[in-house]
Amino acid sequence: MLIIGEKLSIIAKRVREAMFARDKAPIQEIAKRQYNEGSRMIDANIGPAEDGGEELMQWMVTTIQEAVAAPVCLDTTNQKAIEAGLKVHNGQWGKPMINSTSNDPERFGILELGAKYDALVIGLTVGKGGLPADAEERCAIAAEIMARAMEYGVPLEDLYLDPLVLQIATSQDHAAHVIKAIKMFQELNDPAMKTVVGLSNISNGAPKALRPIINKYYALLLLNAGLTAAIADAHEIAEVAKTYDVIMGKTLYAHSYLEM
Amino acid sequence: MPFTPPRESYSGKIFEETIGSGPKAITVGGENVLPFHSFEGATPHKPVIAFEVQDVPPEDWPEVVKEVYKGVSGDPVTWAKYCIEKLGAETIALRLVGTHPDRQNFSPDEAAETVRKMLAAIDVPLIILGSQHAEKDSSVLIKCAEAAKGTNSVLGKAQEANHKTIVAAAMANDLKLIAMSELDINLSKQLNILITQMGFDKAKLMTDPMSSALSYGLEYTYSVMERIKLAALAQNDPTLQPPILADVGMMVWKVKETQAPEADMPAWGSLKDRGIAWEAVTAASFLIAGAEVLIMRHPDSINAVKKFIAEMEV
Numbered sequence: 178m179l180i181i182g183e184k185l186s187i188i189a190k191r192v193r194e195a196m197f198a199r200d201k202a203p204i205q206e207i208a209k210r211q212y213n214e215g216s217r218m219i220d221a222n223i224g225p226a227e228d229g230g231e232e233l234m235q236w237m238v239t240t241i242q243e244a245v246a247a248p249v250c251l252d253t254t255n256q257k258a259i260e261a262g263l264k265v266h267n268g269q270w271g272k273p274m275i276n277s278t279s280n281d282p283e284r285f286g287i288l289e290l291g292a293k294y295d296a297l298v299i300g301l302t303v304g305k306g307g308l309p310a311d312a313e314e315r316c317a318i319a320a321e322i323m324a325r326a327m328e329y330g331v332p333l334e335d336l337y338l339d340p341l342v343l344q345i346a347t348s349q350d351h352a353a354h355v356i357k358a359i360k361m362f363q364e365l366n367d368p369a370m371k372t373v374v375g376l377s378n379i380s381n382g383a384p385k386a387l388r389p390i391i392n393k394y395y396a397l398l399l400l401n402a403g404l405t406a407a408i409a410d411a412h413e414i415a416e417v418a419k420t421y422d423v424i425m426g427k428t429l430y431a432h433s434y435l436e437m
Numbered sequence: 438m439p440f441t442p443p444r445e446s447y448s449g450k451i452f453e454e455t456i457g458s459g460p461k462a463i464t465v466g467g468e469n470v471l472p473f474h475s476f477e478g479a480t481p482h483k484p485v486i487a488f489e490v491q492d493v494p495p496e497d498w499p500e501v502v503k504e505v506y507k508g509v510s511g512d513p514v515t516w517a518k519y520c521i522e523k524l525g526a527e528t529i530a531l532r533l534v535g536t537h538p539d540r541q542n543f544s545p546d547e548a549a550e551t552v553r554k555m556l557a558a559i560d561v562p563l564i565i566l567g568s569q570h571a572e573k574d575s576s577v578l579i580k581c582a583e584a585a586k587g588t589n590s591v592l593g594k595a596q597e598a599n600h601k602t603i604v605a606a607a608m609a610n611d612l613k614l615i616a617m618s619e620l621d622i623n624l625s626k627q628l629n630i631l632i633t634q635m636g637f638d639k640a641k642l643m644t645d646p647m648s649s650a651l652s653y654g655l656e657y658t659y660s661v662m663e664r665i666k667l668a669a670l671a672q673n674d675p676t677l678q679p680p681i682l683a684d685v686g687m688m689v690w691k692v693k694e695t696q697a698p699e700a701d702m703p704a705w706g707s708l709k710d711r712g713i714a715w716e717a718v719t720a721a722s723f724l725i726a727g728a729e730v731l732i733m734r735h736p737d738s739i740n741a742v743k744k745f746i747a748e749m750e751v
Contacts (some may be wrong), residue, residue, distance in 0.1 A: 429668045429677065431626035436634070437676065 178407035178418045179218060181250050181274070182211030183377065185241070199236060199382050206245035212245040212413045215415035219245060220408050221262070222252035230258030236272075249273040250299075250408065253290035256286045263294040271295050276408070277339060280304035280325075288329035295340065298331055299373055301339045302358070308341070311350075312357035315340045319362055323370070330395045331336060335404060337373040338362045345391060346382040352395065359402040374399060376409040444477045445470070447670035450735040451729070452640040452678050453481070455614055456528070457562025458589045463528060464682040465729040471666060472727050473749040483746055484724055486731045486739050487528035487564050488520040489686050492543065492551045493535035501698050501712045502686075502735045514549055514558045521561055524739075530564040530732040533689075536577045537568035545580035552584040557715035560739030564591040564615075564683075564732065566581045580698055591615060593682075596627055603633050610657055615682055617645040620654070626668075629676045641731060642679040650688040651719045658683070659726045666727035683723040689716040716739040724749075 184207045187193050193201040197207040208219050218352035221237040223230060230253060231324040238249050246269040250261040257276055264272040291298035291358035300322040302315040309315045319338045325337045340358035355374065363369035379395045380388040396407060396417045407414060416435055431437075446469075453467035465487050470478035494510050495503050503510070511520040513531060520526035533548045535541040535698060543551075549678050552565055565581050566576030576596075582592050593615025595603040598614070607614040616632055618625040625646045633639045646661040662681055668679040689695055695712035697705065705711055714736035720731050725744065 196739075267445060395472060428624050429626055429664070429674055431630055431676070433630045433634070437630060 178400055178404060178421075180216045180418065181218040181220050181321050181373070181406055181408040181409045181419075182214075182216030182410045182411050183206070183220050183222075183375075184410060185220060185237070186227075186252075188222070189223040196233060196237070196269040201240045201243070201315040204237070204240050208241045208244045211411050212247055214411035215418070216247065216411040218248050218250050218271070218406075220276070222276075223252045223255075223258065224253060226253050226255045226258050230255040231261035231427075234258040234262035235265045240264050241270055242267045244419050246270045247433070248273050252276040252277055252408075256290065259287065260290055263290060263296060268295075268296075273339070274299065278322065278325075279302045280321045285325060285329070288326055289333050291326075291335065292330035295335075297335045297337060298326065299337045300326065300340050301341055303341055307366055308343070309354075312340075315354070315358040316361045316365065319358075319365060319370070323365060331368055334368065334371065337371045338365075339373050339375070342374045342376065342378040342381075342395075344381045345379050350377060351374055356398055359399055359404050363403050369403070372403065372405065373406040373408065376407045377416065389413050397421060442476075444688065447473075447673075448477060449670040449673035449675075449678055450479075450679060451669060453586070454613060454640065454643070454680055455487060455566075456589060456591050459560060461561045461590070463562050469566050469670065471493075471519070471670065475750065480750075482729075483750065484580070484729050484731065486720075486733055486742060487530035487562075488517075488524065488526040488736075488739065489530045489732050489734050490516040490530055490532065491521065491535070492533045493541055496732070497615035497691075499690055499712065501695070501709045502690055505662055505736060506579075512530050512546065512660065514554050517555060517559055517625070519561060520736075523737045526694065528562045528730075529559060530566060530666050532566040532568070532697075533577060533581070534568045536573055537570050538552050538562050538573055540568065543577075545577045548577045549580035549584040552581045556588055556590070557587060562590065563588065564593065564613075564730075565647075567592050569594065570595075571596050571598040575602040577607040577750045578603050582610040582612055585612060586610040589613065589642065593643075595628075595632065597624070597631075600628065600632055601635070604637050607641075608635070608637050613643060613684055615643045615645050616679075617647060620647045620649070620661060622664045625661065625665065627673075628678050629679065631701075631721065633676070637678060639659050643683060644677070644679050644684045646684045648688045648723065650685075650692045651715055651722070652694070655719060655722060659722055662723060662728060678731035681723075682730040682732070683720070683728040684732045685720045686732055688714060690734055713738045715739070721745050 251259050275298040278284045279301040302318040342357045345352050380391040400421045423430050448467040451466040455464045460533045460608045464482050467481040509515045517529045536548050591613040594617035616628045619629045649658045665677045668674040720742045
């Protein structure tokens with residue numbers, strides 16, 4: 178599973194302060210730590226970034242890529258900021274990823290950017306009409322997004338379907354709907370569609386001590402359903418992915434497998 | 438419609454390792470396909486066979502192989518030079534069996550002196566082997582590593598019980614290193630991890646998953662080697678991408694089939710032919726399973742295996 182390191186988010190106070198002060202050190206330290214712990218892509222979440230988003234995203238992309246040899250997931254609703262970030266992204270370690278398009282016409286511009294800059298695109302299975310009720314509804318939206326992606330010239334192998342993980346504390350039913358959706362998404366194409374989740378959302382609102390427990394077990398269930406990628410904390414999830422690979426025979430067991 | 442044979446391709450690749458130095462240096466590994474599958478990818482280097490010589494006369498070897506070296510095996514350097522000059526040896530494996538506490542119990546300094554003399558006398562790559570007494574080997578191989586500093590020789594074997602000192606010695610003296618585990622794929626991977634976690638470059642390592650002889654556990658070694666190769670290539674597991682070494686001669690020339698006289702076993706045919714065939718078949722099997730480096734004893738079986746390699750490479 179591809180772990181997209183989630184720790185560089187504007188929601189975190191330390192990261193926000195570093196972003197506003199253009200202080201590279203904390204950003205690079207977090208990026209390096211996420212990489213060393215197993216992230217092979219780093220999420221740069223700058224929020225809505227209505228003011229100065231373009232310059233901020235460019236600064237984030239270059240700051241991260243100065244520190245780690247990994248592509249960046251550009252995470253903002255500001256499409257201009259996305260395009261600015263794509264312009265400076267160094268593709269030598271892989272394609273950038275855009276978070277995200279959806280079935281909302283306002284988000285179709287993202288597909289245009291994906292095609293133009295040869296980026297991976299996350300397709301969040303929500304439309305204008307609000308949250309999907311179940312796995313089937315997520316699939317219907319996914320099919321719409323896939324059609325749209327082809328129309329805009331984004332190859333389906335570059336599209337990562339995101340079933341939208343919701344908080345288990347408030348939307349318990351959706352936890353199982355999402356697992357089912359991950360399985361169903363793969364059936365929508367041959368070769369199977371790729372999938373991604375924002376993992377830690379499952380435990381949002383739960384007590385702090387419970388969060389890693391919920392995240393890890395949920396990650397394991399999603400992996401077993403065929404999940405391709407997760408925006409997650411590598412520190413928490415790498416052991417799940419490695420253990421899953423060992424259990425399923427994808428990696429040969431050795432006592433030190435967690436350290437590899 | 439013409440038949441197109443299916444082709445497998447793999448994401449992993451075996452490390453390309455050069456042993457020895459100068460014009461006679463040899464490179465092994467580098468392939469990204471299963472053994473002899475040159476029709477599917479790159480197989481840049483042939484497997485290499487090292488002639489085994491010992492620091493003491495081969496009194497415990499059967500007559501069939503002992504008689505080949507009669508007159509030269511009293512001295513390791515003379516023995517090695519005979520292998521190189523008369524038998525065409527491209528690599529020498531010097532087994533310091535005389536350092537074993539139950540044999541002559543040579544000191545580490547005495548062993549290092551033998552290594553020094555050997556290196557001064559030969560120009561082909563050298564594989565330096567202890568007596569496989571875990572405790573004694575760690576002191577012997579430290580001194581031998583110092584004697585071989587900068588020659589790009591191969592030092593072995595590091596086992597789980599003694600790997601720390603031997604790895605440090607190989608690292609300090611810039612040598613290649615054999616890691617040997619006891620016929621267990623997972624422990625083999627684990628030992629390679631432990632060694633690389635000490636800072637040893639995994640591209641200087643060779644994996645010896647422990648050999649066996651035909652009808653004495655060959656199929657265990659075979660499947661461990663095969664599994665290592667598949668993990669290295671198909672799963673792109675870097676901990677299992679070092680070349681594989683098979684220490685064949687020492688396993689073969691102690692089994693009943695290479696020793697029982699014709700008088701006792703008339704149905705088994707010529708003792709000499711039987712022993713040579715036993716070593717050649719065992720060695721060829723390990724090549725098919727994935728070994729890149731073989732240590733062997735009888736020149737006739739070595740020639741048979743070389744012929745096999747040449748025919749498989751076509």
